Amino acid sequence: MKVVTGVVGNDIHVVANRLIDLSLQARGFEVFNLGVNTYLEEFFDAVIETGAEVLLISSLNGEAEGWGREVQLLKAKYKKLDDVIMMIGGNLVVGTGNADDIIPRYKGYGFDIVCHQVDLNTGLDSLEVMIKERQLAVGKN
Amino acid sequence: MSQIKNAENGQEKLLIDVGSTYFKLSTNNSIEQHFRDFNKSIIDDLTHKCGQSIERFDKKDIHICSSANGGLSTLIIGVTHSFSLKYATNIAFNSGINIIDTVLFQNIETYSVPSDLIDVVIITGGINSNADNFSDDLFRYLEKLNYSNIVYVGSESDAPIIKDNINDVVVLPNIIDDRLHIVEDDLKEYLTNLYQQDIEGKEDIKDLYDITDNQIFSTPYVVNKALPFIGSKYSVVNPFVLLDIGGATTDIHYSKDLVDENIVTENEYDRLVFKKLGVYKSKQSLIFVAKNNEFVYELLMHLKVTENIFEEQSEKATKILMQLAIFLVLCKISHYKKAYVNLKLLSVNSFVLTGGITKVLTVEEIEDIISFFYKKIMNSDHNPATVLDSNYDIWTLGAKGKAACQ
Numbered sequence: 001m002k003v004v005t006g007v008v009g010n011d012i013h014v015v016a017n018r019l020i021d022l023s024l025q026a027r028g029f030e031v032f033n034l035g036v037n038t039y040l041e042e043f044f045d046a047v048i049e050t051g052a053e054v055l056l057i058s059s060l061n062g063e064a065e066g067w068g069r070e071v072q073l074l075k076a077k078y079k080k081l082d083d084v085i086m087m088i089g090g091n092l093v094v095g096t097g098n099a100d101d102i103i104p105r106y107k108g109y110g111f112d113i114v115c116h117q118v119d120l121n122t123g124l125d126s127l128e129v130m131i132k133e134r135q136l137a138v139g140k141n
Numbered sequence: 142m143s144q145i146k147n148a149e150n151g152q153e154k155l156l157i158d159v160g161s162t163y164f165k166l167s168t169n170n171s172i173e174q175h176f177r178d179f180n181k182s183i184i185d186d187l188t189h190k191c192g193q194s195i196e197r198f199d200k201k202d203i204h205i206c207s208s209a210n211g212g213l214s215t216l217i218i219g220v221t222h223s224f225s226l227k228y229a230t231n232i233a234f235n236s237g238i239n240i241i242d243t244v245l246f247q248n249i250e251t252y253s254v255p256s257d258l259i260d261v262v263i264i265t266g267g268i269n270s271n272a273d274n275f276s277d278d279l280f281r282y283l284e285k286l287n288y289s290n291i292v293y294v295g296s297e298s299d300a301p302i303i304k305d306n307i308n309d310v311v312v313l314p315n316i317i318d319d320r321l322h323i324v325e326d327d328l329k330e331y332l333t334n335l336y337q338q339d340i341e342g343k344e345d346i347k348d349l350y351d352i353t354d355n356q357i358f359s360t361p362y363v364v365n366k367a368l369p370f371i372g373s374k375y376s377v378v379n380p381f382v383l384l385d386i387g388g389a390t391t392d393i394h395y396s397k398d399l400v401d402e403n404i405v406t407e408n409e410y411d412r413l414v415f416k417k418l419g420v421y422k423s424k425q426s427l428i429f430v431a432k433n434n435e436f437v438y439e440l441l442m443h444l445k446v447t448e449n450i451f452e453e454q455s456e457k458a459t460k461i462l463m464q465l466a467i468f469l470v471l472c473k474i475s476h477y478k479k480a481y482v483n484l485k486l487l488s489v490n491s492f493v494l495t496g497g498i499t500k501v502l503t504v505e506e507i508e509d510i511i512s513f514f515y516k517k518i519m520n521s522d523h524n525p526a527t528v529l530d531s532n533y534d535i536w537t538l539g540a541k542g543k544a545a546c547q
C-alpha cells in the first residue's frame with residue numbers, strides 16, 4: 001500500500017519525518033516521502049501522481065492549525081481524493097493543548113486520524129486498524 | 142564562466158543573431174546591427190550586408206542563433222501542477238520551446254481548444270505503478286485539437302491505452318521516477334530534435350547552414366544561458382527580470398527566487414515568451430492588447446499623447462509602443478493578469494532590458510513606465526534599478542558560452 005508523507009508548511013523538523021519513513025517501510029508500506037517544507041497542494045498532487053491510499057502529514061513547529069483550515073477548501077478542487085485516508089500527527093497546536101478539543105477540530109478539517117503528541121507506533125497501529133476496517137467495508141479483505 | 146573564458150582565448154568566433162526585424166553580428170571587438178530586408182531571403186540579405194565579415198571566418202567558427210523562425214509551441218496535458226505539469230513545462234523550457242500552454246487533466250472539459258496549430262502535444266502523469274491516470278475525456282479533447290506531433294511521457298501502466306487511442310503518438314520513458322523526481326533526458330532530446338527539424342524545415346533558416354557548421358540555437362535559449370554570468374558585465378542585483386522586447390515576440394527571463402516553486406533543476410532562471418507582443422511584426426496585436434487594458438489610457442495621458450499615436454508612423458510612435466510593451470508585459474506577469482506565472486514583483490531588485498528596445502528608449506523613459514506600473518498596479522513606490530544592455534553584451538556572453546561548448 002502506498003503512503004505519501006512529509007512535514008507541512010515551513011516546518012523543518014526532520015527527525016520524526018525520517019523515523020516515520022522507516023517505520024512505515026518496516027510495516028510494509030511503499031513510502032513517498034516529500035520531506036520537510038511541503039505545501040498542502042504538493043501533498044495532494046503527490047497522492048494523485050502516485051495513486052497513494054494514505055496521506056500522512058506531520059507538523060511539529062506549531063503551524064498545523066493554519067494548514068488544517070485550508071484542507072477542505074483545497075481538497076474540494078480535486079476529483080480523485082475522496083477515498084484517501086488522511087492522517088495528521090506531531091504537535092498540532094502551539095504548546096500542549098487538550099486532545100479532546102484538538103481531535104474533533106482536526107476531524108472537522110477533514111482528517112480521518114488525528115494524533116496530537118501521540119507516539120508514532122501507536123499512531124501507525126491506528127492507521128492499520130482503519131485500513132483493515134475499510135477493506136472489510138468494501139468486502140476486499 | 143571558464144567556458145566563456147576559453148572561447149575568448151581560443152580562435153576568434155563570429156556570432157550572428159537573426160531576429161524577426163534585425164540581424165546582429167558580433168566578433169571579439171565589434172558588433173554590427175542591420176535592419177532586415179524582407180524582399181530578400183535571410184542568407185542573401187546577410188551576405189549582401191555583411192559578406193566581408195562572414196568571409197573572414199571559417200564555417201566552424203561561425204555560430205548562429207535565431208528567433209526569426211518563431212520557435213515551437215507546445216500544449217502540455219498533465220495530472221497535477223506540482224509534478225507532471227511542472228516537470229514537463231521545465232523540460233520544454235530547457236529544450237528551447239517557446240510557447241507553452243498547460244491543461245490540468247481533471248478539468249480538461251473546462252479548457253477551450255486552442256485554434257492555432259500546436260507543434261507538439263505532451264501528455265504526462267503518474268508514476269509507473271499508477272494506472273488509469275486518464276480517461277476518454279483525453280481522447281475526445283485531442284480529437285478537437287490541431288497538432289503536428291504528440292508525445293507521451295507518463296506512467297508506463299497507461300502507455301498501452303494511450304497507444305491504442307492516439308494515432309502516431311511517440312511513447313518515451315516517464316519524466317517522473319518512482320521517488321517523484323524529474324527525469325529530463327529523453328523528453329529533452331526529443332524536443333530539442335523537433336526544434337532542430339523545425340529550423341531545418343524552414344527554408345530560410347536552413348540556408349544558413351551554408352555558412353556555419355554549428356547547430357543553430359534559439360536566441361532566447363542562448364540569452365537564458367548567459368544569465369548566471371550577467372554579473373561579469375553589469376552590476377545587476379538579484380533577483381532580476383530581463384525583458385527582451387523584440388519585433389515579433391517578447392521574452393522575459395527571471396530569477397527563480399521570484400516564484401514560489403521549489404523544483405530542482407540546473408537552471409537558475411526561467412523564461413517565458415509572449416507571442417504576438419512586439420513592436421514591428423506584431424504591432425497590431427500589441428495595439429489590440431493595449432486597447433483592452435483599462436490602464437492604458439491613463440498611461441497614454443501620462444506620456445502626454447492620445448490614442449491617435451497608434452495610427453502614426455514616427456519615431457515618437459515607436460517609442461510609445463515600446464513603452465506600452467513594457468507596461469503590458471509587466472501586467473502579464475503580475476497578479477493583475479495571471480499568465481503562466483505571477484512573479485513577486487515587489488521583490489525585484491533590477492530590471493534588465495535588452496533587444497531592439499535599448500536602441501530606442503532611454504533609461505529615464507523606461508524608469509518612468511516601471512514606476513507608473515508599480516504605482517498603478519502594485520500600489521507601491523518600489524523602485525528597482527534599470528539596466529540597459531545596449532550593446533547586446535548579454536547575448537554575446539550567451540553565444541560565446543554556447544560556442545565554447547560545441
Ligand code: B12
Nearest residue numbers: 011012013014015016058061062089090091094095115123
Ligand atoms: C531539534 C528541534 C529543533 C531543531 C530542528 C532540527 C531539524 N532540522 O530537525 C531546530 C533548532 C532547527 C528547531 C527549530 C525550531 N523549533 Co524546534 N524543536 C526541536 C526539539 C528540541 C526536538 C525535535 C525532535 O527532533 N524530536 C525527536 C523526534 C523523533 O520527535 P518528535 O519530533 O516529537 O516526533 C515524534 C512524535 O511527535 C511523533 N510524530 C511526529 N509526526 C507525527 C505524525 C503522525 C501521524 C504520528 C502518528 C506521530 C508523529 O513521532 C515522533 C516519534 O515519536 C523539539 C522539542 C522536543 N523535545 O520535542 C523542539 C520543538 C519541536 N521546536 C519548537 C519550535 C517552536 C521551534 C522554532 C519555531 C523555534 C524558533 N522560535 O525559532 C523553530 C522552527 C523552525 C522551523 N521552521 O520549523 C517547538 C514547537 C512548539 C509547538 N508546536 O508548540 C518545540 C516543541 C520546542 C518547544 N517545546 O517549544 N527545533
